[in-house]
Amino acid sequence: MARELIVDVAGLTKRFGPREVLSGVDLSIRRGEFVALLGRSGSGKSTLLKILAGLDTDVHGQVRVDGTVSVAFQQPRLLPWRRVWRNVVLGLGERSRDRALAERALAEVRLAGHADAWPRTLSGGEAQRVSLARALVREPGLLLLDEPFGALDALTRLAMHRLVEDLWREHEPGVLLVTHDVDEALLLADRVLVLGEQGRLISEYPLAPARPRRLQDHFGVRADILD
Numbered sequence: 611m612a613r614e615l616i617v618d619v620a621g622l623t624k625r626f627g628p629r630e631v632l633s634g635v636d637l638s639i640r641r642g643e644f645v646a647l648l649g650r651s652g653s654g655k656s657t658l659l660k661i662l663a664g665l666d667t668d669v670h671g672q673v674r675v676d677g678t679v680s681v682a683f684q685q686p687r688l689l690p691w692r693r694v695w696r697n698v699v700l701g702l703g704e705r706s707r708d709r710a711l712a713e714r715a716l717a718e719v720r721l722a723g724h725a726d727a728w729p730r731t732l733s734g735g736e737a738q739r740v741s742l743a744r745a746l747v748r749e750p751g752l753l754l755l756d757e758p759f760g761a762l763d764a765l766t767r768l769a770m771h772r773l774v775e776d777l778w779r780e781h782e783p784g785v786l787l788v789t790h791d792v793d794e795a796l797l798l799a800d801r802v803l804v805l806g807e808q809g810r811l812i813s814e815y816p817l818a819p820a821r822p823r824r825l826q827d828h829f830g831v832r833a834d835i836l837d
């Protein structure tokens with residue numbers, strides 16, 4: 611049975627002054643779908659994510675997004691003067707002091723024991739996992755990932771792929787992953803979209819559901835090596 615539609619965008623056009631960055635974009639994402647978005651620098655990927663996140667409403671066309679949306683960016687943007695656990699539950703209102711909630715989310719991203727650490731003591735991969743915990747704690751129906759692994763070294767990136775895949779299977783949000791990395795898109799996503807130079811979604815590659823989806827299947831690596 612088809613899952614519920616959580617993103618329904620039709621004829622979306624976005625201009626910055628005279629420049630049309632997105633031109634008539636149509637996009638739908640169902641809950642539990644993992645969609646990758648490829649495109650050159652400056653093609654409008656981040657702009658599209660910001661619009662889906664509700665951070666930019668100055669647009670033409672239809673933008674419907676249902677439920678809670680979380681975003682994780684390339685830079686984790688942690689507040690340096692808050693301990694890790696406070697960063698995770700930041701902005702959650704009455705739950706912003708819920709340490710147990712933060713610790714559960716940290717355990718999910720394999721950072722149990724780092725609750726009291728200061729952000730500056732974390733590696734890039736750890737900081738990015740805190741950013742994922744912060745996204746997950748909101749129990750999003752839609753998770754927007756804007757090149758979240760772009761600044762990480764190759765092995766850390768592999769570990770992050772595995773983590774994101776595990777979290778996606780566990781929580782089944784819809785995911786829109788922006789990436790420069792074609793292999794990453796093909797590995798993780800159900801569907802790959804390409805944002806072209808003219809601000810149009812030019813291609814859509816549905817991927818065979820039967821292909822191996824686990825990183826272990828691809829590389830034959832022991833799961834614990836990457837933890």
Ligand code: ADP
Pocket residue numbers: 626631649650651652653654655656657658
């Ligand atoms: P991508 O994420 O694909 O690299 P962006 O969505 O960040 O691209 O940007 C798309 C285009 O829109 C770029 O040319 C960028 O310079 C321009 N742009 C992005 N944000 C703004 C803004 N706030 N004001 C003016 N131009 C912008």
Ligand code: MG
Pocket residue numbers: 655656657756
């Ligand atoms: Mg961008």
